[in-house]
Amino acid sequence: EAPTATFNEFTITSPASEGQLVSLTGRFDDTAGTHTATVQWGDGTTNIVAIAPGSREFTATHTYADDSNPEGTATPSDVYRVIVTITDETGANDSTPVGLFLEEIRNVVPSNLNAVFSSTNITEGQSISLSGLFGDPGLQDVHRVKVSWGDGTESLITLPIGTRSF
Secondary structure (H helix, E strand, O other), rough: OOOOOEEEEEEOOEEOOOOOEEEEEEEEEEOOEEEEEEEEEOOOOOEEEEEOOOEEEEEEEEHHHHHHHOOOOOOOOOEEEEEEEEEEEEOOEEOOOOOOEEEEEEOOOOEEEEEEEEEOOOOOOOOOOOOEEEOOOOOOOEEEEEEOOOOEEEEEEEOOOOEOOO
C-alpha cells in the first residue's frame, strides 16, 4: 500500500529571498519500514532525502540561486511549484498535488557598492576611470552600472550574468 502524505503537516519557508536557505518539513503515514522523500524544488533541482527506518518525518533544505522565470524577465519575485513524493521500500509512493506548495522567491537589491576612481586629482580634459564591486546573492542576475560623470554625460555598462565587479 502506498504511503499517505498528510499534506496539512508539511511546512516550507515562504516567502524567501534569493540566496536564502529554504527548509521544508513533512510528516506522512505508512505501515512500511523505510522511505525516501523526493523534493522537486521547481527550479530544476531535485533532492532525495533518506528517512530513518521507522521515522515518518523528514526535512529537506534548498537554496534558490535566483528569483527567475521562464521568460527571463526581471521581476520583484517569482513563484516555484514544489512537489514532494514519499516512496516506500516497495516502490509505492504518494505525491503532494501540484500547486500545494508555491514557494515565493524575492529578488534582493544589490548592496555594498564600493567604487574607486583611478585618481583623486584630475585636470580638465584629462581622463579618469572608475572600478568597483558590489554584492548580490542572485547568482543569475544581470546588472547594469550607470555612471553619471557630473558633466552631463553618462556611461551605461551591462555586466555578464553573475559578475559583481566593473
